Amino acid sequence: MFAQVLFSGFALGSIYGLVALGFAVVFKATQVFNFAQGALAVCGAYFAVTAISILGLPFPLAILAMLAASALLGVIIHMTLIQPLSGRSMLAIIMVTIALSIVIRAVIEIIYGPQGRVLSTPLPTGVFIVGDLRMPKLHLTAAATSWVCMAAFGAFFRFTRVGLLMRATADRHEAAMAAGVNVNLMNRLAWAIGSVLAGIGGLFLGQLQIVSTELETIGLLALPAVVIGGLQSIPGAIVGGLLVGMIEQFSSSYISPKSTDIAIYGFLLLILLFRPWGLLGDQETGRV
Amino acid sequence: MKAYNFGSGFRAHMPKAIAAALVLGMATSGALAGDAPKDGVYADHIDWGVIMDLSGPTSSSQGVWTKGLQDYMAMLNENGGVGGRTVNVLAEDGRFNAANDKIAFDKLVSQTPVIALSGFGTSATQVALASEIRDGAVPVIGTYTPTKALSEPTSKMVYNGFCGYKQMADAGVGYMVEKLGLKNPKVMTVAIETAGGKDYADYVAAAVAKYGGTASSTTMKIAAVDVTPQVQQILAEKPDFITIYGIENTAILTMKTMQQYGLDTPGFGITYLGTKSVYNALGAEAGGNYSFISCFTPGGADESDGNKAMVSFADKAGHGDLASNINYVAGWVAGMTAETALKKVDGDLTRASLVSAIEGGFTVDPEGLAAPIVYTPEDHTGPQVLKMFGYDYAKETFVSYGDYADYEKYTK
Amino acid sequence: MTEAPITAVPRRPMAKAWTASRAILAALGIAALIYLPFLLTERAVFGVPLSNGMLLNLGITQINLMLIFMLGALSLNFLTGCAGLISIGHGAFYAVGAMTGAVVGTQWGLPLPVVLVAAALVGALAGVIAGLPSLRVRGLYFVLSTLAAHHIIIFIFQEYQFEFFDVAGVPYTNPALGPMALDTPIRWYFFLLVLVIAVYWGLSNILKSREGRAMRAMHDHELAATAMGADVRILRLKAFALSSAIAAVAGALYAYYLTNATSESFGISFAIQFIAMIIIGGLGSLPGSLFGAAIWLLLPSLISGLAANVGDAPALVRVLLVDNRAQFVQALFGSLVIVLLIFAPGGLPDLSRKLGRLFARERGQ
Incomplete structure (x- = not known):
């Protein structure tokens, strides 16, 4: 039982970590606490449905199309909604992302109807059984993809010029501007990355169940994940995602399925009270 | 310190707002003016x-x-x-x-x-x-x-x-027990933790008790994204069959996750969960284990x-x-x-x-x-006679198992 | 991240003098408020029946619910727009009120006035507890702690409801004010109207008081407030307690008005609608809260009224107004909030003022 719960917590936590990573990249670059992250995951899933089921593209091409559409969506959101609000109050920025998620949900329901859509992909189904431990292939694929993405973006931020520029810009806006870095371009890139990561998360969740606007719930899990890990911290988001996955699975299995919300948010509250900068965050920047 | 001036702007615009509302009202009423009999019965x-x-x-x-x-x-x-x-x-x-x-x-x-x-x-x-x-x-x-x-x-x-949920529980449990030839059936209800779910689980327990069996239940959130712990419980308790109460996603998540974990326990859903989108989402393999109890016959099933x-x-x-x-x-x-x-x-x-x-x-x-x-x-x-339905993936139609008359014995 | 001051409604000269025309206007306004419920119930003027369209597709139930939501919008705007504390957990305080109503009213059988007083006290207490993190964390972290508080309160409600009541929810019966039973919508209307006016009056007086001014100062600049001799932390907790007390009273009224409440009634979208209301009406403006609540509650009906009339309209209009009316209303509200946030942070009144100025300038050219 314990190993089984540990495995499922790890698998789902990886997906949450991926979405939370997108969240953290956006927050680090533009200081936007994005309540629409769940809605972006929904968009990614519907982009995939459009590419696969409606346009009938072959799977690899469909995934590329979905990634491109997600990135474009992130850029458009930054240009039309976030940039005009720069320097404005936190409430305005939070509320604009909430309003955005309401609009996205309504528009998707108008275009695709309120009924869920089936996402058929050639991803492997089935299960590996090792002793008492059952490991669904889809969960393994999702976890593996999440880790590949996380590693890729980690390397991108550490080793590439653009990645380093993005980090520098996020840390020191004015200095970057003085050095001639196009800050807006960097921020747009951050939004594109955030949206793509959410989209991949949405793709897997849509595959694990059905694609509907209800997938938005993942945003509500990524949000505590990113705060628990430390808002400004990229590895923190991943650790936070894993922790949320673990808390969810363990509380549900050992206490009751009803207790997951309170376990996650109770833990969040404790973190906020005693270590508001998060587990891996930096104390100084954490004092907002 | 700023001096605030509550609502002066609002007040200044009040007349305009009222005028706008009136214009809008006139515009709507123009088309609607006419007789309005009390009980919604008109000449035509x-x-x-x-x-x-x-x-x-x-x-x-x-x-x-x-x-x-x-x-x-x-x-x-x-x-x-x-x-x-x-x-x-x-x-x-x-x-x-x-x-x-x-x-x-x-x-x-x-x-x-x-x-x-x-x-x-x-x-x-x-x-x-x-x-x-x-x-x-x-x-x-x-x-x-x-x-x-x-x-x-x-x-x-x-x-x-x-x-009604009672009829669904009675007919569904009765049919499954007979079809699987069970003696003391072990049944588990998977329900969303909202209105009706608990009632349904109780009806199932009562129906199972008639056959000398045991029933247990587990719940999930209406907007759940993952039901692994619930499936773990099914894995641990090994029921003969399960029954699902909730929205389409409840059935999809449960049956799909069971398949992912290599479980082929049969399950039936309440009437509301008998839709093509559920079966399409499940796919032929998981969908083959899933049926639903209904008092209505889906289009194309006969x-x-x-x-x-x-x-x-x-x-x-x-x-x-x-x-x-x-x-x-x-x-x-x-x-x-x-x-x-x-x-x-x-x-x-x-x-x-x-x-x-x-x-x-x-x-x-x-x-x-x-x-x-x-x-x-x-x-x-209202409708009291139900029967079980499944899905034929090759023909893309629903199949009914037997006639309504065969099922009357379960709900009487 | 800094909390930029929320743009206030620009100052305008306010006429203090009660001229004759103002007095007449005020009298007409009061008369209209008194006549409104009768108009909406009888749906006729002096015996001449009015069509549903003439009454803008409005009914007394919407007006009463609007009044109940006005209490929430007022208290949230007091907290957010005036004291500068952002809360996403406001819906949860409605739940606190509904839960207090379930214990004091439904289980103990005490009358409504006692329920409301109890709701205010429990609400204030819950507000202080939920506001405690504000002693340690600020800004965004405080917002998140209100979100955590929301989930915890809703969980408690759900456990309570499943323990003592049916899955279908908690029943609330026989609301009465002493000898007068609140058994008709018109009686509810007058009771709620008086309550909204009282809360409005009370809050605007508090804002004018010494502490209120300090609170405003705290919102604009914490040091300034400290210079005025105010303990900012205590002030913050007080503001939170008052705001949640009002929301809890509104929550109890909401439950009694609907005669039934479940933990599902108070989800996160329930809380978000209050934030939308105060953005639409204008942050930091008490009358704006009323206006925002009115738009939020009444606009969907106006749109439905229009939708009933489209007939042979173009396909796109039919798709939006008839087939997807509910989604269309959501998209419209979401877009409205976005447009207001970007172009007119003072809400709809601000937007209309800006548009007015724009037209005036074009005419001048």
Whole structure:
């Protein structure tokens, strides 16, 4: 039982970590606490449905199309909604992302109807059984993809010029501007990355169940994940995602399925009270 | 420090706002001015009300139900309507929110009055409005969710239009026990942790007890994204079969996750969960283990007159993909029930004359879409005969297991 | 991240003098408020029946619910727009009120006035507890702690409801004010109207008081407030307690008005609608809260009224207004909030003022 719960917590936590990573990249670059992250995951899933089921593209091409559409969506959101609000109050920025998620949900329901859509992909189904431990292939694929993405973006931020520029810009806006870095371009890139990561998360969740606007719930899990890990911290988001996955699975299995919300948010509250900068965050920047 | 000046701007614009509202009001009223008889009965048409969730988490089933009822009325109107009048459906959105339901209810009772109401998908709303309805506000004919508050004791104002959870539990458990040849069956209920789920689990437990078996239950959130712990519980308890209560996603998640974990325990869902999107999402392998218990026959599952008429009209209305949806059929049959009730009235049509005309009972003939629905003065339960359905992935149609008559023994 | 001051409604000269025309206007306004419920119930003027369209598709239930939501919008705007504390957990305080109503009213059988007083006290207490993190964390972290508080309160409600009541929810019966039973919508209307006016009056007086000014100062600049001799932390907790007390009273009224409440009624979208209301009406403006609540509650009906009339309109209009009306209303509200946030942070009144100025300038050219 314990190993089984540990495995499922790890698998789902990886997906949450991926979405939370997108969240953290956006927050680090533009200081936007994005309540629409769940809605972006929904968009990614519907982009995939459009590419696969409606346009009938072959799977690899469909995934590329979905990634491109997600990135474009992130850029458009930054240009039309976030940039005009720069320097404005936190409430305005939070509320604009909430309003955005309401609009996205309504528009998707108008275009695709309120009924869920089936996402058929050639991803492997089935299960590996090792002793008492059952490991669904889809969960393994999702976890593996999440880790590949996380590693890729980690390397991108550490080793590439653009990645380093993005980090520098996020840390020191004015200095970057003085050095001639196009800050807006960097921020747009951050939004594109955030949206793509959410989209991949949405793709897997849509595959694990059905694609509907209800997938938005993942945003509500990524949000505590990113705060628990430390808002400004990229590895923190991943650790936070894993922790949320673990808390969810363990509380549900050992206490009751009803207790997951309170376990996650109770833990969040404790973190906020005693270590508001998060587990891996930096104390100084954490004092907002 | 700034001096604040509450609302001076607002006040300055008040006249403009009022003027704008007036203009808007005039614009709307121009078209609507006219007679407004009290009970929604006009010279050329009758207004019939529907309150359902047309948006929000439950709209994927309730919205389809509403389309079914609207389409039946459209067909009825093409054939001349009722007593020379067409039937116009006024559908109001509840959006999974009791306040919206209350607004919609008051609107249909007095603002744009209707002769009677159907629908009421949210059980909490039925409870909230039960006393007003029982006191005679407006007859409710063809409810979508049966609740105790509205249906017990039997009221002359309320006629249920959907199979009850007790019947679903009795027929479903009875069929599964017999089919699998079980002696002391071990059954697990998977339900969403909201209204009705606990009741359903209790009905299942009672039905299982009749066969000397044991029942347990687990719950999940309505917007769950993961049910691994619930599936772990199934894995640990190893029930002979499971039964699922909730929205489409509940069934999809449960059956799919079970498949992912290599579990092939058979399961059946409540009527609302018998849709193509559930089966398509499950795929042939997991879908083969899944059936659902229903008092309505999905479009295309047999060749009855009612079924053929419904499928062809749905095609014509551009809802061909909905005809196989159990919710659409339920809405369609609710339309038949409404028509039968309206046709019982001789002379003046009012809410009062409608209530007294059907008080002595009436029978709806769903032309094969369901077993005949009999309302007697004492019993307004509505459809009581159910059977099990599955899905043929090759032909992309539903298959019915046996006839309604074979199942009467389970619910008697 | 800094909390930029929320743009206030620009100052305008306010006429203090009660001229004759103002007095007449005020009298007409009061008369209209008194006449409104009768108009909406009888749906006729001097015996001449009015069509539903003439009454803008409005009914007395919407007006009463609007009044109940006005209490929430007022208290949230007091907290957010005036004291500068952002809360996403406001819906949860409605739940606290509904839960208090369930214990004091439904289980103990005490009358409504006692329920309301109890709701205010429990609400204030819950507000202080939920506001405690504000002693340690600020800004965004405080917002998140209100979100955590929301989930915890809703969980408690759900456990309580399943323990003592049916899955269908908690029933609330027989609301009465002493000898007068609140058994008709018109009685509810007058009771709620008086309550909204009282809360409005009370809050605007508090804002004018010494502490209120300090609170405003705290919102603009914490140091300034400290210079005025105010303990900012205590002030913050007080503001939170008052705001949640009002929301809890509104929550109890909401439950009694609907006669039934479940934990599902108070989800996160329930809380978000209050934030939308105060953005639409204008942050930091008490009358704006009323205006925002009115728009939020009444606009959907106006749109439905229009939708009933489209008839043979173009396909796109039909798709939006008839087939997807509910989604269309949501998209419209979401877009409205976005447009207001970007172009007119003072809400709809601000937007109309800006548009007015724009037209005036074009005419001048």
